[in-house]
Amino acid sequence: MTTLQQLLGTELPLVQAPMAGVQGSAMAVAVSNAGGLGSLPCAMLGADAMRGELAAIRAGTDKPYNVNFFCHTPPEPSAEREATWRAALAPYYAEFGIDAASIPTGPGRNPFSADVAALLGEFRPPVVSFHFGLPSEALLAQVHGWGAKVLASATTVAEALWLQARGADAVIAQGLEAGGHRGHFLSHDLTRQLGTFALLPQLVRALKVPVIAAGGIADADGVAAAMALGAAGVQVGTAYMLTPEATTTAIHRAALKSEAARHTALTNLFTGRPARGIVNRVMRELGPIGAAAPEFPLATSGIAPLRAKAEAQGSGDFSPLWSGQNATGCREVSSAEVTQALAKGFR
Numbered sequence: 091m092t093t094l095q096q097l098l099g100t101e102l103p104l105v106q107a108p109m110a111g112v113q114g115s116a117m118a119v120a121v122s123n124a125g126g127l128g129s130l131p132c133a134m135l136g137a138d139a140m141r142g143e144l145a146a147i148r149a150g151t152d153k154p155y156n157v158n159f160f161c162h163t164p165p166e167p168s169a170e171r172e173a174t175w176r177a178a179l180a181p182y183y184a185e186f187g188i189d190a191a192s193i194p195t196g197p198g199r200n201p202f203s204a205d206v207a208a209l210l211g212e213f214r215p216p217v218v219s220f221h222f223g224l225p226s227e228a229l230l231a232q233v234h235g236w237g238a239k240v241l242a243s244a245t246t247v248a249e250a251l252w253l254q255a256r257g258a259d260a261v262i263a264q265g266l267e268a269g270g271h272r273g274h275f276l277s278h279d280l281t282r283q284l285g286t287f288a289l290l291p292q293l294v295r296a297l298k299v300p301v302i303a304a305g306g307i308a309d310a311d312g313v314a315a316a317m318a319l320g321a322a323g324v325q326v327g328t329a330y331m332l333t334p335e336a337t338t339t340a341i342h343r344a345a346l347k348s349e350a351a352r353h354t355a356l357t358n359l360f361t362g363r364p365a366r367g368i369v370n371r372v373m374r375e376l377g378p379i380g381a382a383a384p385e386f387p388l389a390t391s392g393i394a395p396l397r398a399k400a401e402a403q404g405s406g407d408f409s410p411l412w413s414g415q416n417a418t419g420c421r422e423v424s425s426a427e428v429t430q431a432l433a434k435g436f437r
Protein backbone atom coordinates (compact mmCIF):
# COMPACT_ATOMS: atom_id res chain seq x y z
CA MET A 91 0.00 0.00 0.00
CA THR A 92 1.25 3.49 -0.82
CA THR A 93 1.77 5.64 2.25
CA LEU A 94 0.87 9.30 2.25
CA GLN A 95 4.58 10.15 2.42
CA GLN A 96 5.17 8.14 -0.77
CA LEU A 97 2.21 9.79 -2.48
CA LEU A 98 3.31 13.31 -1.54
CA GLY A 99 7.05 12.74 -1.62
CA THR A 100 7.47 14.12 1.90
CA GLU A 101 9.30 12.87 4.95
CA LEU A 102 6.21 13.28 7.18
CA PRO A 103 2.51 12.51 6.51
CA LEU A 104 1.72 16.03 7.69
CA VAL A 105 0.10 18.75 5.63
CA GLN A 106 0.22 22.35 6.82
CA ALA A 107 -3.33 23.52 6.14
CA PRO A 108 -3.56 26.23 3.50
CA MET A 109 -4.96 29.30 5.28
CA ALA A 110 -5.93 32.15 2.99
CA GLY A 111 -5.39 35.53 4.59
CA VAL A 112 -3.04 34.42 7.37
CA GLN A 113 -0.07 32.92 5.55
CA GLY A 114 1.84 32.77 2.31
CA SER A 115 5.03 31.34 0.88
CA ALA A 116 7.14 31.87 4.04
CA MET A 117 5.15 29.32 6.06
CA ALA A 118 4.93 26.90 3.12
CA VAL A 119 8.72 27.00 2.70
CA ALA A 120 9.36 26.57 6.43
CA VAL A 121 7.06 23.55 6.76
CA SER A 122 8.28 21.87 3.58
CA ASN A 123 11.88 22.31 4.70
CA ALA A 124 10.93 20.77 8.06
CA GLY A 125 9.68 17.60 6.34
CA GLY A 126 5.95 18.32 6.13
CA LEU A 127 3.95 19.50 3.13
CA GLY A 128 3.85 23.29 3.17
CA SER A 129 0.84 24.86 1.49
CA LEU A 130 0.22 28.10 -0.38
CA PRO A 131 -3.41 29.27 -0.24
CA CYS A 132 -4.25 30.96 -3.55
CA ALA A 133 -7.96 31.82 -3.09
CA MET A 134 -7.24 35.48 -2.43
CA LEU A 135 -4.26 35.95 -4.76
CA GLY A 136 -4.28 37.65 -8.16
CA ALA A 137 -2.07 36.32 -10.97
CA ASP A 138 0.97 38.51 -10.20
CA ALA A 139 0.90 37.77 -6.47
CA MET A 140 0.49 34.04 -7.18
CA ARG A 141 3.45 34.06 -9.55
CA GLY A 142 5.57 35.89 -6.95
CA GLU A 143 4.63 33.49 -4.17
CA LEU A 144 5.28 30.42 -6.33
CA ALA A 145 8.68 31.81 -7.31
CA ALA A 146 9.47 32.43 -3.61
CA ILE A 147 8.62 28.81 -2.76
CA ARG A 148 10.81 27.55 -5.56
CA ALA A 149 13.66 29.72 -4.34
CA GLY A 150 13.14 28.64 -0.71
CA THR A 151 12.84 24.87 -0.96
CA ASP A 152 13.45 21.95 -3.24
CA LYS A 153 10.99 19.83 -1.22
CA PRO A 154 7.39 19.10 -2.31
CA TYR A 155 4.76 21.77 -1.63
CA ASN A 156 1.03 22.21 -2.13
CA VAL A 157 -0.96 25.00 -3.76
CA ASN A 158 -4.59 25.36 -2.73
CA PHE A 159 -7.67 26.71 -4.48
CA PHE A 160 -11.36 27.17 -3.91
CA CYS A 161 -13.60 25.79 -6.62
CA HIS A 162 -17.00 27.27 -5.97
CA THR A 163 -19.34 28.38 -8.73
CA PRO A 164 -19.54 32.18 -8.48
CA PRO A 165 -23.15 33.28 -7.90
CA GLU A 166 -25.04 35.73 -10.07
CA PRO A 167 -24.84 39.05 -8.22
CA SER A 168 -28.29 40.10 -7.04
CA ALA A 169 -29.03 43.79 -6.45
CA GLU A 170 -31.83 42.80 -4.12
CA ARG A 171 -29.67 40.57 -1.91
CA GLU A 172 -26.93 43.18 -1.86
CA ALA A 173 -29.48 45.80 -0.75
CA THR A 174 -30.71 43.50 2.03
CA TRP A 175 -27.12 42.99 3.18
CA ARG A 176 -26.34 46.71 3.12
CA ALA A 177 -29.53 47.41 5.07
CA ALA A 178 -28.50 44.90 7.76
CA LEU A 179 -25.11 46.61 8.01
CA ALA A 180 -26.51 50.18 7.79
CA PRO A 181 -26.51 50.88 11.56
CA TYR A 182 -22.82 49.96 11.65
CA TYR A 183 -22.01 52.13 8.61
CA ALA A 184 -23.69 54.99 10.49
CA GLU A 185 -21.76 54.21 13.67
CA PHE A 186 -18.42 54.36 11.83
CA GLY A 187 -19.35 57.24 9.52
CA ILE A 188 -19.06 55.12 6.38
CA ASP A 189 -20.86 56.30 3.22
CA ALA A 190 -22.56 53.08 2.04
CA ALA A 191 -22.70 54.40 -1.55
CA SER A 192 -18.90 54.48 -1.66
CA ILE A 193 -18.49 50.75 -0.97
CA PRO A 194 -17.67 48.77 -4.10
CA THR A 195 -19.46 45.47 -4.77
CA GLY A 196 -17.68 42.46 -6.17
CA PRO A 197 -16.23 39.10 -5.34
CA GLY A 198 -13.67 38.57 -2.61
CA ARG A 199 -12.39 35.21 -3.74
CA ASN A 200 -12.05 33.66 -7.19
CA PRO A 201 -12.38 29.97 -8.06
CA PHE A 202 -9.80 27.83 -9.88
CA SER A 203 -9.97 28.62 -13.61
CA ALA A 204 -8.34 27.93 -16.98
CA ASP A 205 -6.19 31.05 -16.55
CA VAL A 206 -4.97 29.87 -13.16
CA ALA A 207 -4.26 26.37 -14.52
CA ALA A 208 -2.17 27.91 -17.32
CA LEU A 209 -0.19 29.96 -14.81
CA LEU A 210 0.34 26.91 -12.58
CA GLY A 211 1.54 24.93 -15.59
CA GLU A 212 4.63 27.18 -15.61
CA PHE A 213 5.50 25.97 -12.10
CA ARG A 214 4.12 22.42 -12.13
CA PRO A 215 3.56 22.27 -8.34
CA PRO A 216 3.84 18.68 -7.05
CA VAL A 217 0.59 18.82 -5.05
CA VAL A 218 -2.62 20.80 -5.63
CA SER A 219 -5.47 20.82 -3.12
CA PHE A 220 -9.05 21.98 -3.53
CA HIS A 221 -11.76 23.20 -1.17
CA PHE A 222 -15.50 23.18 -2.10
CA GLY A 223 -15.28 20.24 -4.52
CA LEU A 224 -13.11 19.91 -7.61
CA PRO A 225 -12.68 21.91 -10.81
CA SER A 226 -14.07 20.61 -14.14
CA GLU A 227 -12.85 17.28 -15.49
CA ALA A 228 -10.76 19.03 -18.15
CA LEU A 229 -9.04 21.34 -15.67
CA LEU A 230 -8.39 18.47 -13.28
CA ALA A 231 -6.87 16.45 -16.13
CA GLN A 232 -4.56 19.40 -16.83
CA VAL A 233 -3.41 19.40 -13.19
CA HIS A 234 -2.85 15.64 -13.20
CA GLY A 235 -1.16 16.03 -16.60
CA TRP A 236 1.91 17.72 -15.14
CA GLY A 237 2.18 14.96 -12.54
CA ALA A 238 0.61 16.75 -9.60
CA LYS A 239 -1.16 14.80 -6.87
CA VAL A 240 -4.62 16.12 -6.07
CA LEU A 241 -6.06 16.46 -2.55
CA ALA A 242 -9.57 17.70 -1.74
CA SER A 243 -11.63 18.32 1.39
CA ALA A 244 -14.70 16.23 2.24
CA THR A 245 -17.08 16.86 5.13
CA THR A 246 -19.38 13.85 4.60
CA VAL A 247 -19.06 10.28 3.32
CA ALA A 248 -21.02 11.26 0.18
CA GLU A 249 -18.56 14.07 -0.61
CA ALA A 250 -15.56 11.81 -0.03
CA LEU A 251 -16.92 9.15 -2.43
CA TRP A 252 -17.67 11.89 -4.98
CA LEU A 253 -14.08 13.17 -4.79
CA GLN A 254 -12.59 9.68 -5.02
CA ALA A 255 -14.74 8.84 -8.04
CA ARG A 256 -13.52 12.00 -9.81
CA GLY A 257 -9.84 11.32 -9.28
CA ALA A 258 -8.73 12.83 -5.97
CA ASP A 259 -5.49 11.05 -4.97
CA ALA A 260 -6.22 11.55 -1.25
CA VAL A 261 -9.17 12.98 0.65
CA ILE A 262 -8.99 15.44 3.55
CA ALA A 263 -11.59 14.57 6.21
CA GLN A 264 -12.49 18.05 7.46
CA GLY A 265 -14.20 17.68 10.82
CA LEU A 266 -16.56 20.29 12.21
CA GLU A 267 -13.90 21.48 14.67
CA ALA A 268 -11.78 22.91 11.84
CA GLY A 269 -11.03 26.62 11.57
CA GLY A 270 -11.87 28.63 8.47
CA HIS A 271 -14.38 27.74 5.77
CA ARG A 272 -16.29 24.49 5.87
CA GLY A 273 -15.44 22.61 2.70
CA HIS A 274 -18.91 21.15 2.13
CA PHE A 275 -20.15 21.23 -1.45
CA LEU A 276 -22.86 18.59 -2.04
CA SER A 277 -25.28 19.70 0.66
CA HIS A 278 -25.49 23.04 2.43
CA ASP A 279 -27.38 21.46 5.33
CA LEU A 280 -25.09 22.11 8.29
CA THR A 281 -26.77 19.37 10.36
CA ARG A 282 -24.97 16.88 8.08
CA GLN A 283 -21.55 18.13 9.23
CA LEU A 284 -19.58 15.73 11.45
CA GLY A 285 -16.84 16.09 14.04
CA THR A 286 -13.39 14.76 13.14
CA PHE A 287 -13.65 11.58 15.22
CA ALA A 288 -17.03 10.71 13.71
CA LEU A 289 -16.10 11.58 10.12
CA LEU A 290 -12.58 10.14 9.94
CA PRO A 291 -13.26 6.41 10.61
CA GLN A 292 -16.29 6.49 8.31
CA LEU A 293 -14.16 7.84 5.46
CA VAL A 294 -11.35 5.38 6.19
CA ARG A 295 -13.87 2.55 5.89
CA ALA A 296 -15.55 3.91 2.75
CA LEU A 297 -12.52 4.96 0.68
CA LYS A 298 -9.66 3.27 -1.16
CA VAL A 299 -7.54 6.45 -1.31
CA PRO A 300 -5.65 7.71 1.78
CA VAL A 301 -7.61 9.86 4.24
CA ILE A 302 -6.00 12.91 5.85
CA ALA A 303 -7.56 14.01 9.14
CA ALA A 304 -8.21 17.74 9.71
CA GLY A 305 -9.95 19.71 12.42
CA GLY A 306 -9.05 20.12 16.09
CA ILE A 307 -5.63 18.48 15.84
CA ALA A 308 -3.34 20.71 17.90
CA ASP A 309 -0.52 18.57 19.28
CA ALA A 310 1.28 15.22 19.04
CA ASP A 311 -1.44 13.40 21.03
CA GLY A 312 -4.07 14.67 18.61
CA VAL A 313 -1.96 13.43 15.70
CA ALA A 314 -1.57 10.01 17.38
CA ALA A 315 -5.32 9.81 18.00
CA ALA A 316 -6.10 10.57 14.34
CA MET A 317 -3.57 7.97 13.19
CA ALA A 318 -5.12 5.41 15.60
CA LEU A 319 -8.46 6.00 13.87
CA GLY A 320 -6.96 5.05 10.54
CA ALA A 321 -5.80 8.39 9.14
CA ALA A 322 -2.97 8.18 6.60
CA GLY A 323 -1.84 11.60 7.76
CA VAL A 324 -3.05 14.89 9.21
CA GLN A 325 -3.67 18.46 8.05
CA VAL A 326 -3.21 21.10 10.74
CA GLY A 327 -4.07 24.78 10.47
CA THR A 328 -4.87 26.72 13.64
CA ALA A 329 -1.74 25.55 15.49
CA TYR A 330 0.41 27.46 12.97
CA MET A 331 -1.36 30.80 13.30
CA LEU A 332 0.92 32.43 15.90
CA THR A 333 4.18 31.47 14.23
CA PRO A 334 6.45 34.24 12.93
CA GLU A 335 5.88 32.95 9.39
CA ALA A 336 2.11 33.53 9.69
CA THR A 337 0.75 36.89 8.52
CA THR A 338 -2.02 36.75 11.16
CA THR A 339 -2.83 40.35 12.22
CA ALA A 340 -2.01 41.61 15.72
CA ILE A 341 -5.73 41.78 16.55
CA HIS A 342 -6.24 38.19 15.40
CA ARG A 343 -3.15 37.01 17.30
CA ALA A 344 -4.40 38.67 20.48
CA ALA A 345 -7.80 36.95 20.12
CA LEU A 346 -6.15 33.55 19.59
CA LYS A 347 -4.10 34.04 22.75
CA SER A 348 -7.09 35.14 24.84
CA GLU A 349 -9.94 33.32 26.57
CA ALA A 350 -12.13 34.41 23.64
CA ALA A 351 -10.58 31.62 21.56
CA ARG A 352 -12.53 29.07 23.61
CA HIS A 353 -15.73 30.20 21.90
CA THR A 354 -15.82 29.73 18.15
CA ALA A 355 -18.83 29.37 15.86
CA LEU A 356 -19.66 28.85 12.22
CA THR A 357 -20.58 32.15 10.61
CA ASN A 358 -21.52 33.22 7.08
CA LEU A 359 -21.27 36.95 7.79
CA PHE A 360 -17.77 37.56 6.46
CA THR A 361 -17.98 35.83 3.09
CA GLY A 362 -21.42 34.25 2.64
CA ARG A 363 -20.27 30.71 3.43
CA PRO A 364 -20.08 29.11 6.86
CA ALA A 365 -16.60 29.37 8.33
CA ARG A 366 -15.37 28.87 11.88
CA GLY A 367 -14.06 31.87 13.77
CA ILE A 368 -13.82 33.31 17.27
CA VAL A 369 -17.17 34.82 18.23
CA ASN A 370 -17.06 38.63 18.05
CA ARG A 371 -19.51 41.52 18.11
CA VAL A 372 -20.91 41.26 14.57
CA MET A 373 -21.35 37.48 14.94
CA ARG A 374 -23.22 37.99 18.22
CA GLU A 375 -25.43 40.75 16.88
CA LEU A 376 -26.23 39.55 13.33
CA GLY A 377 -25.66 35.83 13.45
CA PRO A 378 -23.51 33.86 13.73
CA ILE A 379 -25.45 32.61 10.66
CA GLY A 380 -27.39 35.55 9.25
CA ALA A 381 -30.05 35.31 6.54
CA ALA A 382 -29.14 38.76 5.21
CA ALA A 383 -25.65 37.78 4.03
CA PRO A 384 -25.50 37.21 0.25
CA GLU A 385 -23.99 34.11 -1.30
CA PHE A 386 -20.27 33.32 -1.14
CA PRO A 387 -18.13 35.27 -1.75
CA LEU A 388 -20.36 38.33 -2.18
CA ALA A 389 -20.80 39.13 1.53
CA THR A 390 -17.13 40.15 1.71
CA SER A 391 -17.31 43.60 0.12
CA GLY A 392 -20.15 44.90 2.32
CA ILE A 393 -18.39 44.07 5.58
CA ALA A 394 -14.83 44.97 4.50
CA PRO A 395 -14.99 48.72 5.27
CA LEU A 396 -16.36 47.97 8.75
CA ARG A 397 -13.48 45.63 9.38
CA ALA A 398 -11.00 48.27 8.19
CA LYS A 399 -12.48 51.03 10.37
CA ALA A 400 -12.75 48.81 13.45
CA GLU A 401 -9.25 47.40 13.03
CA ALA A 402 -7.86 50.93 12.67
CA GLN A 403 -9.27 51.50 16.17
CA GLY A 404 -7.67 48.28 17.44
CA SER A 405 -10.92 46.29 17.45
CA GLY A 406 -11.67 42.87 15.97
CA ASP A 407 -15.45 43.39 16.24
CA PHE A 408 -15.91 43.10 12.45
CA SER A 409 -12.93 40.89 11.54
CA PRO A 410 -13.05 37.25 10.53
CA LEU A 411 -11.10 35.83 13.47
CA TRP A 412 -10.81 32.37 11.92
CA SER A 413 -9.85 29.65 14.38
CA GLY A 414 -10.58 26.01 14.96
CA GLN A 415 -12.26 24.82 18.15
CA ASN A 416 -8.90 23.81 19.57
CA ALA A 417 -6.52 26.77 19.67
CA THR A 418 -4.47 25.23 22.49
CA GLY A 419 -1.74 24.27 20.04
CA CYS A 420 -1.09 27.90 19.05
CA ARG A 421 2.42 28.84 20.14
CA GLU A 422 4.73 31.70 19.25
CA VAL A 423 7.44 29.44 17.90
CA SER A 424 8.65 28.82 14.37
CA SER A 425 6.59 26.83 11.88
CA ALA A 426 9.44 24.31 11.79
CA GLU A 427 9.11 23.86 15.55
CA VAL A 428 5.32 23.39 15.33
CA THR A 429 5.92 20.79 12.61
CA GLN A 430 8.52 18.93 14.68
CA ALA A 431 6.26 18.92 17.75
CA LEU A 432 3.32 17.51 15.75
CA ALA A 433 5.61 14.93 14.14
CA LYS A 434 6.14 13.31 17.53
CA GLY A 435 2.58 11.99 17.16
CA PHE A 436 3.62 9.62 14.34
CA ARG A 437 4.66 6.95 16.81
Ligand SMILES: Cc1cc2nc3c(=O)[nH]c(=O)nc-3n(C[C@H](O)[C@H](O)[C@H](O)COP(=O)(O)O)c2cc1C
Nearest residue numbers: 107109110131221268269270305306327328412414
Ligand atom coordinates in the same frame (compact mmCIF):
# COMPACT_ATOMS: atom_id res chain seq x y z
C1 LIG B 1 -7.30 30.98 9.14
C2 LIG B 1 -7.73 29.79 8.33
C3 LIG B 1 -7.85 29.92 6.94
C4 LIG B 1 -8.19 28.80 6.16
N1 LIG B 1 -8.20 28.94 4.80
C5 LIG B 1 -8.31 27.83 4.03
C6 LIG B 1 -8.06 27.89 2.63
O1 LIG B 1 -7.74 28.95 2.08
N2 LIG B 1 -8.19 26.75 1.92
C7 LIG B 1 -8.50 25.55 2.49
O2 LIG B 1 -8.58 24.54 1.80
N3 LIG B 1 -8.74 25.46 3.82
C8 LIG B 1 -8.63 26.57 4.60
N4 LIG B 1 -8.80 26.46 5.96
C9 LIG B 1 -9.21 25.17 6.55
C10 LIG B 1 -8.01 24.23 6.72
O3 LIG B 1 -7.68 23.65 5.48
C11 LIG B 1 -8.29 23.05 7.68
O4 LIG B 1 -9.46 22.39 7.34
C12 LIG B 1 -8.35 23.47 9.13
O5 LIG B 1 -7.39 24.45 9.43
C13 LIG B 1 -8.11 22.26 10.04
O6 LIG B 1 -8.56 22.48 11.33
P1 LIG B 1 -7.69 23.21 12.49
O7 LIG B 1 -7.70 24.65 12.13
O8 LIG B 1 -8.45 22.89 13.71
O9 LIG B 1 -6.30 22.63 12.44
C14 LIG B 1 -8.47 27.56 6.78
C15 LIG B 1 -8.38 27.45 8.17
C16 LIG B 1 -7.99 28.53 8.95
C17 LIG B 1 -7.85 28.36 10.44
